[in-house]
Amino acid sequence: MGETSDVLRVEIEGDVAILTLNRPAKRNALSDALIDALAAAVEAAQRTSRAIVICGAGEHFSAGLDLAEHAGRSAIEGVHHSRRWHAIFDRMEHGPIPVFSALHGAVVGGGLELAAATHVRVADEGAFFALPEGTRGIFVGGGGSVRVARLMGVARMTDMMLTGRSVSAAQAEAWNLCQYVVPGGEARAKAVELAQKAAGNAEMSNYAILNALPRIADMSRGDGLFVESFVSAMTATSPEAEERLRAFLDKRAAKVGRPQ
Structure with missing residues (x-):
């Protein structure tokens, strides 16, 4: 069961709604359309399901903000765009049901901000994490300065943003960016397994x-x-x-x- 849009695929497995970012040719870059589709799907799942899993189609979870859309925004448009992400990610983080993420490939920039808004993060051993905003001349806008910094600490986040370094899944687990690291190709199955278990809680x-x-x-x-x-x-x-x-x-x- 479920439905597929141009940018987001929705499947239902028992009490779990599985939301798949569906822009593989763009490394699942978070466009306005994808964020809007995600917001609608999360809201619907919170009414009808007992847990959510967010994952990505293709080779990557998400390479972050769609820079092609971001380049032409004015300052005030940028503020409104950031606040839109905040509202959606807050609804996930402080919603009525748990949200799990299955991470593989790139978990970069806005993709890491999205993952940080989920409650439990399961990473494929080949996943890599980065915050390249400093090298792009921008700053995090999807809640990363609060969520990501609280997960791994300000000093580590400062380093990642200043240098553009990427870190492995094993390092990300040590830094609290994910709670599980599993063999390649198993992140989604593990996230769904955990979500189904949580869905059975009171x-x-x-x-x-x-x-x-x-x-x-x-x-x-x-x-x-x-x-x-x-x-x-x-x-x-x-x-x-x-x-x-x-x-x-x-x-x-x-x-x-x-x-x-």
């Missing part, structure tokens, strides 16, 4: 994880602990939580095992 728990954790991280220690108490109490008293806890106590649910 809806209230997922919502709390996605929306409470990042806000608590921005709070003082005391405020964070106070908010945690309320979120914990709210999630634990939902009917779904009560049933899951009862299943565990009755030995109908599996215990946590050792890692494979």
Whole structure:
């Protein structure tokens, strides 16, 4: 099931919506049309699915901003364009369902900003990450100065932007730009597997994880602990939580095992 546009392919696998950036000839550069299609697909998936996977067609996840469109913009048009990306990526990051990304090939510039707005990032071992904005005479505009910098640190981001260096998937994992590195060609399957697992969680728990954790991280220690108490109490008293806890106590649910 699903639908395909000129720039985005949408598939449904159970409770998971798979959104594939579909401009392979342009290395999935993020054009205005692609961003608009992504926004509509994310909004639809948040109403009808329980998790999202974002991946790219062809040899790359995304090489970033479509510079051909960006070149002619005025300063105020650039501001509006950036704020449009912010709104869409914020909706993903602070939405009601988890978003996973499957990364391969180029994860560059705006492509890395998009990946950083997802909650769990799975990288093919051949993926490479870069922020070449300094060499292009521009600056990040899709939320990278907040999201990417918080993931790997300002010093590393400064280095990448100043020098244009690219880093491997293994280095990206060490820097917290991705949480999983898998063999070549397996990123999408792994991301879908993880998304299906998350889709089976209690809806209230997922919502709390996605929306409470990042806000608590921005709070003082005391405020964070106070908010945690309320979120914990709210999630634990939902009917779904009560049933899951009862299943565990009755030995109908599996215990946590050792890692494979």
